[in-house]
Amino acid sequence: MRPQVRNTYLALLAIAIVAPLVGLYPVFVMKLLCFALFASAFNLLLGFTGLLSFGHAAFFGMAAYVAGWVVKTQGWTPELGLVAGALSGAALGLVFGWVAIRRQGIYFAMVTLALSQMVFFFCLQAPFTGGEDGLQGVPRGSLFGLLPLADDTTMYYVVLAVCVASFLGILRIVTSPFGQVLKMIRENEPRTTSLGYDVDRYKLLAFVLSASLAGLAGSLKTLVMGFASLTDVTWQTSGEVILMNLLGGVGTFFGPVLGAGIVIALQDMLADKAGAWVNVIIGVIFVVCVLAFRRGVVGELLAFIERRRVRA
Amino acid sequence: MTEIFGIPIQAFLGQLMLGLVNGAFYAMLSLGLAVIFGLLDIVNFAHGALYMVGAFFAWIMLDKWEVNYWFALILAPLAVGVLGVIIERTMLKRLYGLDPLYGLLLTFGLSLILEGIFRDQYGVSGQSYPVPEALQGATNLGFMVLPNYRAWVVLASLVVCIGTWFVIERTRLGAYLRAGTENSKLVQAFGVNVPVMVMLTYGAGAALAAFAGVLAAPVYQVAPQMGSNLIIIVFAVVVIGGMGSILGSVLTGLGLGVIEGFTKVFYPEASNVVVFVIMAIVLMVRPAGLFGKEA
Amino acid sequence: MKMKKLFAAGALAAAGIFGAATPAVAQISGDVIRIGIITDMSSVYADIDGQGGIEAIKMAIADAGGAINGKKIEVIYADHQNKPDIAATKAREWFDTQGVDMLIGGTNSGTNLAMAKVAAEKKKPFIAVGAASSALTNDQCTPYTLHWAYDTTALAKGTGAAVVKQGGKTWFFLTADYAFGSQLQADTTKVVEANGGKVVGSVRAPLNANDFSSFLLQAQGSKAQILGLANAGGDTINSIKAANEFGITKTMKLAGLLVFINDIHSLGLKTTQGMYLTDSWYWNQSAETRAWARKFFEKMKRMPSSLQAADYSAVTQYLAAVKSTGSDDPEKVLTYLKKAKFNDIFMKGGWVRGDGRVIHDMYLMQVKSPDKSTEPWDYYDVKQVFKGEEAWTTKAESKCTLWK
Numbered sequence A: 001m002r003p004q005v006r007n008t009y010l011a012l013l014a015i016a017i018v019a020p021l022v023g024l025y026p027v028f029v030m031k032l033l034c035f036a037l038f039a040s041a042f043n044l045l046l047g048f049t050g051l052l053s054f055g056h057a058a059f060f061g062m063a064a065y066v067a068g069w070v071v072k073t074q075g076w077t078p079e080l081g082l083v084a085g086a087l088s089g090a091a092l093g094l095v096f097g098w099v100a101i102r103r104q105g106i107y108f109a110m111v112t113l114a115l116s117q118m119v120f121f122f123c124l125q126a127p128f129t130g131g132e133d134g135l136q137g138v139p140r141g142s143l144f145g146l147l148p149l150a151d152d153t154t155m156y157y158v159v160l161a162v163c164v165a166s167f168l169g170i171l172r173i174v175t176s177p178f179g180q181v182l183k184m185i186r187e188n189e190p191r192t193t194s195l196g197y198d199v200d201r202y203k204l205l206a207f208v209l210s211a212s213l214a215g216l217a218g219s220l221k222t223l224v225m226g227f228a229s230l231t232d233v234t235w236q237t238s239g240e241v242i243l244m245n246l247l248g249g250v251g252t253f254f255g256p257v258l259g260a261g262i263v264i265a266l267q268d269m270l271a272d273k274a275g276a277w278v279n280v281i282i283g284v285i286f287v288v289c290v291l292a293f294r295r296g297v298v299g300e301l302l303a304f305i306e307r308r309r310v311r312a
Numbered sequence B: 001m002t003e004i005f006g007i008p009i010q011a012f013l014g015q016l017m018l019g020l021v022n023g024a025f026y027a028m029l030s031l032g033l034a035v036i037f038g039l040l041d042i043v044n045f046a047h048g049a050l051y052m053v054g055a056f057f058a059w060i061m062l063d064k065w066e067v068n069y070w071f072a073l074i075l076a077p078l079a080v081g082v083l084g085v086i087i088e089r090t091m092l093k094r095l096y097g098l099d100p101l102y103g104l105l106l107t108f109g110l111s112l113i114l115e116g117i118f119r120d121q122y123g124v125s126g127q128s129y130p131v132p133e134a135l136q137g138a139t140n141l142g143f144m145v146l147p148n149y150r151a152w153v154v155l156a157s158l159v160v161c162i163g164t165w166f167v168i169e170r171t172r173l174g175a176y177l178r179a180g181t182e183n184s185k186l187v188q189a190f191g192v193n194v195p196v197m198v199m200l201t202y203g204a205g206a207a208l209a210a211f212a213g214v215l216a217a218p219v220y221q222v223a224p225q226m227g228s229n230l231i232i233i234v235f236a237v238v239v240i241g242g243m244g245s246i247l248g249s250v251l252t253g254l255g256l257g258v259i260e261g262f263t264k265v266f267y268p269e270a271s272n273v274v275v276f277v278i279m280a281i282v283l284m285v286r287p288a289g290l291f292g293k294e295a
Numbered sequence C: 001m002k003m004k005k006l007f008a009a010g011a012l013a014a015a016g017i018f019g020a021a022t023p024a025v026a027q028i029s030g031d032v033i034r035i036g037i038i039t040d041m042s043s044v045y046a047d048i049d050g051q052g053g054i055e056a057i058k059m060a061i062a063d064a065g066g067a068i069n070g071k072k073i074e075v076i077y078a079d080h081q082n083k084p085d086i087a088a089t090k091a092r093e094w095f096d097t098q099g100v101d102m103l104i105g106g107t108n109s110g111t112n113l114a115m116a117k118v119a120a121e122k123k124k125p126f127i128a129v130g131a132a133s134s135a136l137t138n139d140q141c142t143p144y145t146l147h148w149a150y151d152t153t154a155l156a157k158g159t160g161a162a163v164v165k166q167g168g169k170t171w172f173f174l175t176a177d178y179a180f181g182s183q184l185q186a187d188t189t190k191v192v193e194a195n196g197g198k199v200v201g202s203v204r205a206p207l208n209a210n211d212f213s214s215f216l217l218q219a220q221g222s223k224a225q226i227l228g229l230a231n232a233g234g235d236t237i238n239s240i241k242a243a244n245e246f247g248i249t250k251t252m253k254l255a256g257l258l259v260f261i262n263d264i265h266s267l268g269l270k271t272t273q274g275m276y277l278t279d280s281w282y283w284n285q286s287a288e289t290r291a292w293a294r295k296f297f298e299k300m301k302r303m304p305s306s307l308q309a310a311d312y313s314a315v316t317q318y319l320a321a322v323k324s325t326g327s328d329d330p331e332k333v334l335t336y337l338k339k340a341k342f343n344d345i346f347m348k349g350g351w352v353r354g355d356g357r358v359i360h361d362m363y364l365m366q367v368k369s370p371d372k373s374t375e376p377w378d379y380y381d382v383k384q385v386f387k388g389e390e391a392w393t394t395k396a397e398s399k400c401t402l403w404k
Helices: A002-023 A026-046 A056-073 A078-100 A105-125 A150-173 A177-187 A189-194 A199-227 A236-248 A255-272 A278-292 A298-311 B008-039 B047-063 B067-088 B100-122 B147-171 B172-182 B185-191 B192-217 B226-241 B248-265 B274-285 C002-021 C050-062 C084-097 C109-122 C151-166 C181-196 C213-220 C232-247 C261-267 C288-301 C306-324 C330-339
Strands: B138-140 B146-149 C032-039 C069-081 C102-105 C126-128 C144-145 C172-177 C198-205 C227-230 C253-256 C276-279 C348-352 C363-365 C381-386
Touching: A002 A026, A002 A189, A026 A150, A026 A199, A026 A236, A026 A255, A026 C102, A056 A078, A056 A105, A056 A199, A056 A236, A078 A105, A078 A199, A078 C032, A105 A236, A105 B226, A105 B274, A150 A177, A150 A199, A177 A189, A177 A199, A189 C084, A199 C084, A199 C330, A199 C348, A236 A255, A236 A278, A236 B100, A236 C102, A255 A278, A255 A298, A255 B147, A255 C050, A255 C084, A278 B100, A278 C084, B008 B047, B008 B192, B008 B226, B008 B248, B008 C213, B047 B067, B047 B226, B047 C227, B067 B192, B138 B147, B147 B172, B147 B248, B172 B185, B172 B192, B172 C348, B185 B192, B192 C276, B192 C306, B226 B274, B248 C213, C032 C050, C032 C084, C050 C069, C050 C288, C050 C306, C069 C084, C084 C102, C084 C109, C102 C109, C102 C306, C109 C126, C109 C144, C109 C381, C151 C181, C151 C213, C151 C253, C151 C276, C172 C181, C172 C213, C181 C198, C181 C227, C181 C261, C198 C213, C213 C232, C227 C232, C232 C261, C288 C306, C306 C330
Parallel strands: C032 C069, C032 C102, C102 C126, C126 C144, C172 C198, C172 C227, C227 C253, C253 C276
Antiparallel strands: B138 B146, C276 C363, C363 C381
8 A cells, every 4th residue: 555554554553552551541442442343344344345234233242242151151261252253253244144145235234134133132032141231240361371361451452463463354355356356346246247256255255254353343342341231232333333434434444443433432422421412413423424524534534635636 | 712823812803903003003104214215215214203203292282382182193293294394405405316325324313313302301201191082991892902092093094004105106296206206307397396396205204204103192102212112113114015115014014013913922022023034034035025116 | 745744644633532532541539539420311211310310419428518538529420321331431441540439330230230340340339229130239249349229139029028918919920021021020929929929920021112012911811910010111111001001900900010200200190000119218208308309309300219319328328438437448438338337318227238238128119099199299108118138138049159
């Protein structure tokens, strides 16, 4: 990528590395990173493949429960918990994808919604999730059995490492030939089919990748917070990740990360100022973004820079 | 006493009746949504919020100005219809021609705003709205006692549903509407004011939602979240029925009410989720819904 | 080059947003006694605790003089929106960076369980007021958790036993299908059967079901005397309304297993008259409670619920402990609280048991009929008092490792 862009990312990485040392509260930034990963995973499907899923919370939340359960009751080490969570995301993604891929547009979205509601129902009923109380008391354990994660700062660097690795992974996917085909599918699906590509296969694979990364994000969050709850599998959470992408800029690389940051920061700041205004403000942001700001913050920024460059 | 599927026939008929009552209500509610999507290609996520506003309007009118239920049935839809027109003019108009998902996201944002405002003003416990005097009491049907008000809900819903279907499918106005949304330039060339029609259509859809809200007020608590609890189910109804088909939504609404009713007897825990199971199955088998036209 | 500058600016702006939003690690302030409360302020449980709970705490602080030994007392609050994520994050943040000395848990059991774990980790006192789950003092007990007002066991023992004694021998349950509802039904069933009653049937309705008519029809078909409502909030309100509509209340008596005075106020006496419920406090019980309630009414324009009174009590007793020990050190304060006797507007002769449960009287109430009510909010007749340990989990039933 262009050197300016790379330097920006390096600068951000540097800031992220020194964050706990300059006094930024690690637990908050960790939560942010988990949701940034979730949003980026979603972007893989929406921004790069052009598929809007309304049920991504199912992958995020189910993995959160699975990871929590294996770590808490089976005594697995945290990195295995993450693997378990990501795999459950992949498995669920395979099921959802196989059912939903046959349809397009709104119908695709509705099918994913229906399926995620069923997952919600399952999580509500299944005894291992703890129902309304949630799966509480998940220990952080020791990474590979060697490095204890109870300390927030240590955990922070582990989370940062996982997230950065995942972002690099997403970058790799997007710039690879596979990623190019996905973009082709988004731009013009019939043409891609006429070129001989098995479009459904590609879509399914993109779906599974997106779901596993979402699962990884969910498992990470369980380890950070120490519990998994029903909130993670509600359709409102699916809506939240859509908002993060919309706000940040669909199809851009950094957009979902920024979008996640803004939404999480807003929720946190507004939690102190009581009342229903949280929802109103989020609603206003949705409306404004859709009407005037469709490319999202990063999208608009890139377009602005592009215009300047052309003129200059 | 005779039994069907293991439950006494009395109970069976009772549940069937209740299922129809709920189904009529679902049909009523999904009607507005189907009209808006069928004719305007907008997935109106704000439908639940407009329904809630209709119910609140009725309550406020009773509480502050002592306007009774019967007037509310007419005034609330009018007021919310105007609100719908304003929304269409100021915001939705700009989204035509874009991916319909933007309309969905915009209306989703609107629903959050409306719900938040009412929640801030009125709290969450909900307000009580009394059943109008003429409809109080219950009738003993032999196999169960049916509150008169619920019978009225069925009647009103069916009348409005059939009426709307008739207007859209059988009258000239409806024909203009259908033609106008398919090919607006051509219809405009014939002198029909398409943008105004579109605006009024959205307003009418909103009014239908509000009408359902007023019908609901005496039965459910009038609370800011009453819409969001229902909206997902109503969406599923419309999708199953076929998103462009009004008849589809009405029949699916009724059918779902009955199926849900029986689920409540045999496997009650699942009654909230059965609609989604049906939706997934239908979409796999008939992608455009039961009565929909293939896109 | 302009590009580089623009990107650099963008990066700094992004960092700026994060920096501004994340709280910096502040000095633990030793000069202020800071009480935190995290509760539902905007969603389904906002009325029974919420803003009213915060007002009650402010009243407690004012009544304690506003300061102890020169240290000012402060309260901060947050809305968890019924999300355990937000509750736990806020609790953690407050303990780490805001110097919160004591945390109060508002409504919603899931959030309270999460906060209790955080408090135990940070070794700070946590007083659960709004939550119902008896797990807080049972299998999830910690040395730092005090459960102040009520729990599912007390509700079950109260309503279950008392109603059977009053003649309601056959029961049918309408249960909300989630952990809380099932727990409530299970606890109440045990008590009903132990007292000679019989549960003839039950039906589980999905959480937040819109329409209860079908379930109520099944209840009516069972011919039981009592309809036990093992649900809460909006579900309870909707099922009571529907029960009236379908004439169920003519042949069955309602027993609300979790009902607050705000629910009665919302439904009205005509709909709820005759219903049994168990609660930890009622404003119209004595001159003392009435006086306090009227002061609350002046601020909030509605009468306090038992949870709001419990908020006042918890803070009052905490501050008394701080005053007596001369410090806000958690170990000293908790040791004092676990030995003290509590006398305030909420309870008389209350005390803390080995598992963290605060023992006090519970009351079986019956909702008055409209003609017997003398003023707004005068809704209950106290039918029975459960003294001392009568209403709570027994040692034999408890799985708390601290209390053996």
